[in-house]
Amino acid sequence: MNQTHPDMPTPAPGADRLPPLPVTVDTVILTVLEGRLQVVLVKRLDEPFAGQWALPGGFVHPTESLESAARRELEEATGAGDVYLEQLYTFGAPDRDTRGRVVSVAYFALVAADRCPLTPHRLEAEAHWFWVKQLPTMAFDHLDMLQVALQRVRTKLEYTTLGFQLMPETFTLQELQKTYEIILDRELDKRNFRRRLKLLDLVEAVGAKRAEGPGRPAELYRFKDVDFFHLREKGFFLPF
Amino acid sequence: MNQTHPDMPTPAPGADRLPPLPVTVDTVILTVLEGRLQVVLVKRLDEPFAGQWALPGGFVHPTESLESAARRELEEATGAGDVYLEQLYTFGAPDRDTRGRVVSVAYFALVAADRCPLTPHRLEAEAHWFWVKQLPTMAFDHLDMLQVALQRVRTKLEYTTLGFQLMPETFTLQELQKTYEIILDRELDKRNFRRRLKLLDLVEAVGAKRAEGPGRPAELYRFKDVDFFHLREKGFFLPF
DNA sequence: CCTAGATAGTGTCTCAGTGACACTTATGCA
DNA sequence: TGCATAAGTGTCACTGAGACACTATCTAGG
Secondary structure: OOOOOOOOOOOOOOOOOOOOEOEEEEEEEEEEEOOEEEEEEEEOOOOOOOOOEEOOEEEOOOOOOHHHHHHHHHHHHHOOOOOEEEEEEEEOOOOOOOOOOOEEEEEEEEOOOOOOOOOHHHOOOOEEEEEOOOOOOEOOOHHHHHHHHHHHHHHHHHHEHHHHHHOOOOEOHHHHHHHHHHHHOOOOOHHHHHHHHHHHOOEEEEEEEEOOOOOOOEEEEEEOOOOHHHHHHOOOEOOO | OOOOOOOOOOOOOOOOOOOOEOEEEEEEEEEEEOOEEEEEEEEOOOOOOOOOEEOOEEEOOOOOOHHHHHHHHHHHHHOOOOOEEEEEEEEOOOOOOOOOOOEEEEEEEEOOOOOOOOOHHHOOOOEEEEEOOOOOOEOOOHHHHHHHHHHHHHHHHHHEHHHHHHOOOOEOHHHHHHHHHHHHOOOOOHHHHHHHHHHHOOEEEEEEEEOOOOOOOEEEEEEOOOOHHHHHHOOOEOOO
């Protein structure tokens, strides 16, 4: 129990009362694509769970922070690095990895469809977007992680500006509402949705319109620099 | 980078692409005692930060879950094991421990003043309750952990039954309100507080009264078995 | 035993935010 | 030019929250 590890490469020369544990990060990368909430899964090449789908993840390097590790995984899987990333929860059940004890810190990322020009085939061969309502069997406890991520996103969408992360520079209010509906998995009332946007003073018209087929063209909007104190009075916050 | 660790005691024989990291848990143990929100800190005997105050914590054993480890620390520090415990956040900055890389999973616990008969001196010599508004210098990033815990508790107190955890079997509404006020660090309106309790149907009178000095004696209450669906309709939840 | 002091307990009004709901406006295309 | 399509807009009713003051019941001391 109290042995030391003379060949241990970097970590904690003094913190040797107990064996160190492998630490990984796994990242739940979400986007709205083709009208659906989708998550990136990669096909595992190695045992355990070889051939099964898993969240992109990997070991934490000795010199990088947990968030850096998650961001590295994010970039490796999607090419996009400058996106919203938040720590979710840490999974450490002793039997969660059949190889032995592995502790995994789960993160979730929201990438805007237009900042992430990758469609499934642009990811490395074994990575794909999956609709969260139609998932393959997933390795480890990764389904739990996804579940936690979905709950977190849905909750924070309601009282933070988290939804901004998924929109392009300019957008129509209809598109914004659609994005919210897709994530929350329920329909919203157009007028109530807009009333709230106005109350919170979140968006401003850019002064241009976009015509998309027949029908009245839609005003284009962008997000305003938010007034944090005004938002807080209304029970609304920034995502972090 | 790809070396293996033949003498590694238990964890992950296959997960050896990167060196394992020491993993600890640190537990923010909160209670309301003597009219103040208090936290347990222990005096460190070893370097680094020897002589400074820190949250109770320690290394995760290879065979126990993270929560078990946190609960073990909790019992060691206070003697009470059957209390509310929730994972907070994981701290993994590469330089957070001067000895080297250590990843720490922070938990917070709420112990009822009556379930934890320990006053400062009943804890082991180097452990004390501290008022959260009058703290000593704390080791590592433990002040950050405490901050996160306080924010979490205050938020969840408002929309969950978390506050139950801190009350004895029976209590007066005044005591309950006082507990809320101490945690939230602001005064509440007596009538509005009681209106909300009634609306949510959270408590019931036990039919006894308690006289405490002069003044009209107070009704004693206990928490009801909550109707989860009724609560959810009112935007109220269980703590987990 | 009566009174003063102390604490418990209770109801109303106003305001803000939310959900439900239907018609008018502006465009494209046949 | 008119028809199909999508964008945009206002009201009413309800609920929950904050602000606010008096009555009821007990203890203790004269």
